[in-house]
Amino acid sequence: MEEVIRLENVKKYYEVRSGLLGSKILKALDGVTLSIRKRETVAVVGESGCGKSTLGRVSLRLLDVTAGKVVFKDQDISRMKEEELRAKGFRKKMQIIFQDPYSSLNPFMRIGDIVAEPLEIHGYRKEEIREAVYRALEDVKLVPPEEFVNRYPHELSGGQRQRVNIARALVLGPEYIVADEPVSMIDASSRAEILLLLKSIRDSREMGVLYITHDIATARYVSERIAVMYLGEIAETGLTASVLKTPIHPYTILLLNSVPEPDPANRRKKRPVIRGEPPSPLNPPSGCKFHTRCPVATERCRIEKPALIEYLPGHFVACHRALEIMSGAVSVT
Amino acid sequence: MNEALTVEGLKVYYRTEKGTVRAVDDVSFSLARGESLAVVGESGSGKSTLGLTLIRALPANASIVSGRVYINGEEILSLSLSDFRRRYSWRVISMVFQGAMNSLNPVLKVGDQIAEPLIYNGGASRGEAQRRAMDMIELVGLPREFYYRYPHELSGGMRQRIVIAMSLVMNPRILILDEPTSALDVTIQAQIINLVKDLIEKLSLSVMFITHDLALASDIADRIMVMYGGQIVELGSAERVLGEAPKHPYTEKLLASIPRLRGETIPEFIPGRPPDLASPPPGCRFHPRCPYVFDKCRSEEPPLFKVGEGHVARCWLHGE
Numbered sequence: 001m002e003e004v005i006r007l008e009n010v011k012k013y014y015e016v017r018s019g020l021l022g023s024k025i026l027k028a029l030d031g032v033t034l035s036i037r038k039r040e041t042v043a044v045v046g047e048s049g050c051g052k053s054t055l056g057r058v059s060l061r062l063l064d065v066t067a068g069k070v071v072f073k074d075q076d077i078s079r080m081k082e083e084e085l086r087a088k089g090f091r092k093k094m095q096i097i098f099q100d101p102y103s104s105l106n107p108f109m110r111i112g113d114i115v116a117e118p119l120e121i122h123g124y125r126k127e128e129i130r131e132a133v134y135r136a137l138e139d140v141k142l143v144p145p146e147e148f149v150n151r152y153p154h155e156l157s158g159g160q161r162q163r164v165n166i167a168r169a170l171v172l173g174p175e176y177i178v179a180d181e182p183v184s185m186i187d188a189s190s191r192a193e194i195l196l197l198l199k200s201i202r203d204s205r206e207m208g209v210l211y212i213t214h215d216i217a218t219a220r221y222v223s224e225r226i227a228v229m230y231l232g233e234i235a236e237t238g239l240t241a242s243v244l245k246t247p248i249h250p251y252t253i254l255l256l257n258s259v260p261e262p263d264p265a266n267r268r269k270k271r272p273v274i275r276g277e278p279p280s281p282l283n284p285p286s287g288c289k290f291h292t293r294c295p296v297a298t299e300r301c302r303i304e305k306p307a308l309i310e311y312l313p314g315h316f317v318a319c320h321r322a323l324e325i326m327s328g329a330v331s332v333t
Numbered sequence: 334m335n336e337a338l339t340v341e342g343l344k345v346y347y348r349t350e351k352g353t354v355r356a357v358d359d360v361s362f363s364l365a366r367g368e369s370l371a372v373v374g375e376s377g378s379g380k381s382t383l384g385l386t387l388i389r390a391l392p393a394n395a396s397i398v399s400g401r402v403y404i405n406g407e408e409i410l411s412l413s414l415s416d417f418r419r420r421y422s423w424r425v426i427s428m429v430f431q432g433a434m435n436s437l438n439p440v441l442k443v444g445d446q447i448a449e450p451l452i453y454n455g456g457a458s459r460g461e462a463q464r465r466a467m468d469m470i471e472l473v474g475l476p477r478e479f480y481y482r483y484p485h486e487l488s489g490g491m492r493q494r495i496v497i498a499m500s501l502v503m504n505p506r507i508l509i510l511d512e513p514t515s516a517l518d519v520t521i522q523a524q525i526i527n528l529v530k531d532l533i534e535k536l537s538l539s540v541m542f543i544t545h546d547l548a549l550a551s552d553i554a555d556r557i558m559v560m561y562g563g564q565i566v567e568l569g570s571a572e573r574v575l576g577e578a579p580k581h582p583y584t585e586k587l588l589a590s591i592p593r594l595r596g597e598t599i600p601e602f603i604p605g606r607p608p609d610l611a612s613p614p615p616g617c618r619f620h621p622r623c624p625y626v627f628d629k630c631r632s633e634e635p636p637l638f639k640v641g642e643g644h645v646a647r648c649w650l651h652g653e
Contacts, residue, residue, distance in 0.1 A: 047518040048489075157606035158376070187375040188545055189590045193602035214518060217592040221600060244594065258523040259594050260548040264571035267369075267552055270530065271523035277488050 003073070004176045004208035005059055005094075006035040010068035012051075012058050016282060024282050028054040030232040031068070033308075036176070036208035041199070043211045043219035043240065045255075046229035047278055052212045055229070056178040059210060060094045061085060072176065092122060095169035099181040101161035105153040111142070112149025115167045122172065136167035139201050159190035163197070170201065177202075180212045195222050217259055220244055225314075228252045231281055231289040234308060238315030248317045248325055250294045250332045257333060272333060288320065296321055296330050336403070337507050337539035338364040338387070338426070343400030345379075345386050351611040356382040356395070358563035358610075364507070369533060369540040371554030371571075373547055373587075377607045379563040380543045381431065384509045386410075387541070388428045389417050404507070423450050423503035431511040431543075434492035437484040443495045444470065444480025447502050455503060469498040472535075474528055490521035494528065501532065511543040526552050547588055551575055556643075559584045562608040562618035565637065569644030580646035582623045617649065625650060 012029040028051045036042045044052045057063045059070060061077055070078045077090055085091050098104045105114055115136055119129045137145035140163040153161055162182060169177055179198060183191040199222050202209050211223055219226050220240060227237040228251065236249040247253045257272040276293050279285055288306050291297040300320050308318045311326060324330040345357040357379040364370050374380040385391050387402060389409070401408050404425060409417055430436070438446055447469055448462035457465065467477040473494040484492055493513060500508060510529065514522040530553065533540055542553045550557055550571075557574040559567040559581065567574060567581040579585045589601040605622040608614055614621055620630040629649050638651040 047520060159606065187607070188547075189375060189587055189603035190606075191602065192590050192592070192600035193604070195600075196602075215592070216519075217594045220594065221592055255520065256594060258520050260523075260526075260546075260552055261593060261595070262548040262551045262575050262588060262591060264551055264576045266548075267530070267554065267571065270527050271552065273523045273527060274520045277490055277521060 002038045003035050004038055005210070006069075006071040007032055007055075007059055008069040008071065009033055010055075010058055010070065011066045012054055012063060013066040018282075026281050027232050027284065028281065029058060032229075032232075032234055034227060034234070034237075036210060038175070038206050038208055039203055040225070041202060041209040041211050041223040043213060043223035043226045044229060045213055045216045045219055045226060047214065049231075049278055049281060050229040051232040052229050053180055056096065056180050056210055056212050060096055060178055061090070062096070092172040093174050094176045094178075095172065095174040096178045096180060097162075097165050097169050097182050100185055101158050101165055102185070104165055105161055107153050109152075110149060111137075111151050111153070111156075111164055114153075114164060115171055118168060118172050132171050133167075136171045139170060139204070140164070140167045140197060142167065157190070158186045159194060162186055162194055166194075166198065166201070170205065173205070174207060176208045176210075178210045178212065181214070182211075183218065184213070184215065191218070192221075198222065216244075216255060228255065231278060231284050233289060234316075234318065235290065236315075236317045237308070238312065242312060242315045246312065246315070248311060248315070248322050249290075249319045250296055250321075250325070251290050253332045288318070296325070296332055335365055336363045337366045337368070338541075339403040340387070341401045341403075343383070343386065343402065344398040345382050345391065345395055346398050348394045348396070349611065354610045355563050355613065356610060357386065360400075360563075360565055362558060362565065362568060364539050364541060366539055367537050369542060369553050369555050371542045371544060371550035371557045372560060373544060373550050373557060374560035375545055375607055377562075377610065378560040380560050381511055383560075384428060384511050384541065384543050387509060388422065388426055389414060390428070419454075423454060423500075423505060425505055426507040426509070427500045427503065427505040428509040429496055429500045429511060429513050432516065433496045434489060434516065437492060437495065439484050441483075442481050443484060443487070444482075447495065447499050450503055465502065466498075469502050470495070472501070472532070473498045489517055490524060493517065493525055497528070497532070501536070505538075507539045507541070509541045509543065512545070514549065515545070522549075529553065547575070548591055559587070562613055563610055564618060564647060565645075566619065566647045567645065568637075569641065573641055573644045580640040580644065580651065581648050582625050582650075583619050586624070617647070
């Protein structure tokens with residue numbers, strides 16, 4: 001199927017001042033390769049600071065890349081300037097849905113005007129705008145649209161507001177959408193509704209979606225493929241079903257283990273934990289970046305950085321001990 | 334006496350531009366000594382207001398319309414605020430506030446922030462207070478030297494540990510935790526939950542754990558109290574509420590909305606939105622969103638029906 005976006009060995013470095021004259025390099029993304037096809041959702045999961053939001057912004061060219069390539073439908077947009085991105089229509093084709101449905105909508109604007117704004121900026125005609133706004137509101141199930149266009153954000157619930165955000169992202173007819181934690185601030189009882197909605201719109205509008213989340217359980221229901229990130233790198237990636245059923249990287253295994261399920265037996269046992277906290281990306285560990293927290297790290301892991309290798313069909317892992325873990329010779333938990 | 338805390342007929346209303354918001358509307362329950370009770374609900378269910386009422390920290394526009402709260406046999410809502418603060422705050426009942434880890438004073442050493450109530454409320458000398466604060470820092474799993482750190486030097490998980498140490502420094506018997514892990518990554522959340530479990534056991538605390546997350550509640554709770562629209566809709570042991578089928582449709586649907594890592598179930602959602610507590614719907618407050626709604630639910634408010642041993646549910650499916 002047709003590829004919408006491709007990242008090739010993308011690096012995003014920041015220079016961070018430290019001390020009076022010195023500066024350090026913060027490697028927010030350190031060589032990430034990823035592609036998303038039409039009608040496909042790729043979930044990027046990881047702890048805060050792993051680089052997943054940076055990845056989303058770099059893929060949209062909201063941030064410049066330090067090295068590597070960002071390719072949108074076979075066109076390299078890595079070094080394009082803002083005017084060129086706009087003039088060639090890339091800005092219309094790529095959109096983002098933000099995490100916070102409360103601060104991302106102007107409280108003084110009506111819903112109809114909020115959703116219409118991107119069209120006005122891009123110089124559409126009145127009739128076109130009305131039609132596109134109504135269609136977008138229908139797509140996100142804010143129906144009938146004529147009832148919602150005149151309302152203000154404060155009249156809506158968190159879930160409804162997030163649907164306005166989605167409608168605003170849809171209105172220009174994008175082919176690629178980044179959804180950055182779209183449900184983490186929404187009440188639990190409405191989350192599934194938003195996620196299922198995103199999935200059905202993705203299919204009907206034939207988009208590719210990058211779903212950024214810290215909640216690996218939601219990734220299971222919306223994504224075909226998943227990438228687990230740690231300190232700016234992909235630790236494991238593959239079909240969502242394969243990664244969740246047969247996790248290989250110790251980080252993925254421990255991350256999955258730390259997700260709670262509602263079970264009254266939980267209170268009689270300790271939650272499995274990953275020891276320590278993610279190290280500072282300003283001073284990342286040598287070798288495999290996870291070795292400082294990994295229960296099965298060896299001397300080699302401290303020295304040599306593991307490559308991302310395909311151990312199962314379409315399932316890649318960056319771990320020196322992957323084969324031993326797969327065979328059961330080594331147990332992570 | 335076996336109750337650490339008893340709440341009877343509590344009503345707490347807010348005065349707002351939209352009118353009177355009935356945030357907590359006739360809530361009664363008790364917390365046994367050494368028990369952990371999870372108070373589960375979504376935003377606007379009244380769970381945080383309930384916690385703030387129990388430690389007498391309600392905002393100015395809130396008023397306690399009726400109800401009594403007993404701790405050790407004494408009614409605490411009728412005490413003067415200064416009397417309550419002198420005899421109860423921190424030393425009998427204390428609270429880890431939601432978002433407190435981001436509200437530490439940035440220009441004070443965290444140790445001094447832990448020691449503060451010991452000096453100003455406990456009459457301890459500076460040296461004693463410092464030693465005790467260091468003991469607390471150790472108790473929550475950090476090195477004693479962290480006394481001299483500033484908040485910005487600590488990670489979110491470490492700051493949450495500091496906040497827990499603050500809440501325990503006066504050796505309270507009752508601890509209220511309001512969403513203590515909701516801002517933390519799941520890996521750090523697991524560490525904090527394990528710490529809380531240790532502390533409950535080590536210090537024989539009675540705990541009220543306020544959360545929106547049923548899975549998290551099951552980590553801590555002996556009993557689970559589900560709130561919706563300012564009311565208790567279901568209350569029972571964790572085994573009964575989570576283990577067997579939940580007895581209130583809201584609990585059932587909330588449970589079904591949790592995305593699972595294992596098994597085949599697909600998460601559901603509850604259509605609609607929580608009630609506007611300035612003008613709640615007539616009858617059962619959940620009826621506009623309930624899949625089992627029938628006529629009576631639209632007109633008459635259900636009481637809490639007994640549905641099993643120590644298990645109640647506010648639903649007409651269980652009574653006349």
